[in-house]
Amino acid sequence: MSYDPIDHDFERGLHNRRGILGDAWVARSLNNANNFNADFQNLITRFAWNEIWGRPGLEQKTRRAIVLSITIALGRWEEFDLHVRAALLGEESNRLTPDELKEVLIQSAIYAGVPAANTAFTHALAILREVGAQIGYELEAVAPAATTHPGIGREGRTTSLPYLHYSVREPRNGKTPRRTIVLSHALGCDLTMWDQLANLLSEDSRVIAYDHRGHGASDAPAGPYSMADLADDAARLLRELDTGPVTWIGLSMGGMVGQELALRHPSLVSALVLANTTSSYPAAAQAMWEQRIATVREGGLAAIADAVMGRYFHDGFRAEHVATVERFRRRLLTTGPEGYVACCAAVAGVNTTDRLPSINVPALVIAGELDAGTPPAMAEELARQLPRAQLRLIAQASHISAIEQPSAFAALVQEFLASV
Numbered sequence: 001m002s003y004d005p006i007d008h009d010f011e012r013g014l015h016n017r018r019g020i021l022g023d024a025w026v027a028r029s030l031n032n033a034n035n036f037n038a039d040f041q042n043l044i045t046r047f048a049w050n051e052i053w054g055r056p057g058l059e060q061k062t063r064r065a066i067v068l069s070i071t072i073a074l075g076r077w078e079e080f081d082l083h084v085r086a087a088l089l090g091e092e093s094n095r096l097t098p099d100e101l102k103e104v105l106i107q108s109a110i111y112a113g114v115p116a117a118n119t120a121f122t123h124a125l126a127i128l129r130e131v132g133a134q135i136g137y138e139l140e141a142v143a144p145a146a147t148t149h150p151g152i153g154r155e156g157r158t159t160s161l162p163y164l165h166y167s168v169r170e171p172r173n174g175k176t177p178r179r180t181i182v183l184s185h186a187l188g189c190d191l192t193m194w195d196q197l198a199n200l201l202s203e204d205s206r207v208i209a210y211d212h213r214g215h216g217a218s219d220a221p222a223g224p225y226s227m228a229d230l231a232d233d234a235a236r237l238l239r240e241l242d243t244g245p246v247t248w249i250g251l252s253m254g255g256m257v258g259q260e261l262a263l264r265h266p267s268l269v270s271a272l273v274l275a276n277t278t279s280s281y282p283a284a285a286q287a288m289w290e291q292r293i294a295t296v297r298e299g300g301l302a303a304i305a306d307a308v309m310g311r312y313f314h315d316g317f318r319a320e321h322v323a324t325v326e327r328f329r330r331r332l333l334t335t336g337p338e339g340y341v342a343c344c345a346a347v348a349g350v351n352t353t354d355r356l357p358s359i360n361v362p363a364l365v366i367a368g369e370l371d372a373g374t375p376p377a378m379a380e381e382l383a384r385q386l387p388r389a390q391l392r393l394i395a396q397a398s399h400i401s402a403i404e405q406p407s408a409f410a411a412l413v414q415e416f417l418a419s420v
């Protein structure tokens with residue numbers, strides 16, 4: 001039987017401790033050990049750094065965030081400072097970026113209290129001032145009123161009436177926007193319909209999403225509305241935001257607005273993505289729209305909610321994505337009935353077919369294979385009339401194809417954007 005003189009727990013712990021706190025700190029701490037504290041140093045090296053930090057169940061970045069949160073909650077500022085510095089200067093695989101550190105501190109404000117987070121920000125800022133240059137992070141003045149939420153951008157509303165609620169996401173890469181994209185939602189939805197695509201496209205683009213009049217947090221002036229009203233709203237919003245020509249991505253009613261905008265305000269549109277939409281409805285559909293308006297007037301939006309969900313999403317999607325469908329149902333039910341029926345009138349009256357040949361911008365027309373509301377034949381007609389259109393069909397998608405098939409939808413949009 002051999003005797004191994006190496007204490008493996010201590011060695012492994014030391015290795016982990018160096019990886020997390022850095023060689024210099026660990027060397028200093030070992031050099032300063034003495035007959036009073038060496039036993040304690042040995043204990044934390046074996047137990048904290050080997051037993052706990054050595055466990056494979058969580059990434060080291062996550063463990064760093066946990067330590068920061070707990071030291072904030074307990075007000076252990078010396079330990080907090082040590083771990084902030086180590087987290088910022090750590091190895092690439094496990095370091096926290098200043099933005100990630102900021103998120104830990106913001107979240108701790110809710111769970112440990114604002115006073116604790118306040119002190120944490122003061123301590124973390126002092127460390128960032130010290131190590132910022134080393135990690136390429138510059139502190140610069142920013143007005144709190146101008147901050148943006150990473151998931152929804154900066155919200156605002158037009159200064160002119162009727163007020164339109166919008167959000168603007170600036171490019172995450174921090175560079176000049178490659179283009180400005182406007183996302184235009186369907187009847188009965190609101191700008192949140194686009195959250196996922198907006199966050200994807202804002203990697204390098206400025207992305208604006210807005211609520212049509214009568215929807216979301218925008219005004220709902222007395223109706224009925226026309227498609228020209230909705231297009232003029234869009235033009236007013238773009239002029240207020242001083243966007244210049246935009247890439248317009250609209251689904252269903254949002255695509256109808258895009259066509260009318262390109263016809264009435266051609267200088268504001270440089271490219272069009274028209275998804276699950278049409279340039280007109282057959283005469284037979286007029287009675288259906290009139291019936292829908294009457295039903296909502298009589299019974300509110302609850303009276304049409306099941307039918308609308310059935311048109312938005314195909315059977316398989318509804319069965320598998322109950323929470324998503326519920327989210328859309330809630331949104332529909334919280335849309336004001338007056339604004340909704342006023343927009344139904346605009347949709348029923350859409351009529352751009354004969355004018356489409358004058359839209360001379362690149363266009364991507366997307367159809368959903370299973371879309372009963374605006375079937376692929378309507379997309380084919382759009383693509384026939386638009387001089388610079390390409391037509392794409394998404395399989396296993398009905399009306400709200402951007403939600404049913406988000407990856408396929410995003411891939412088509414990105415392929416198109418790369419080509420224009």
Ligand SMILES: O=C(O)CC1=CCC(=O)O1
Nearest residue numbers: 186187252253311347373
């Ligand atoms: O509400 C529907 O049935 C589908 C729809 C028509 C126009 C729109 O935007 O969505």
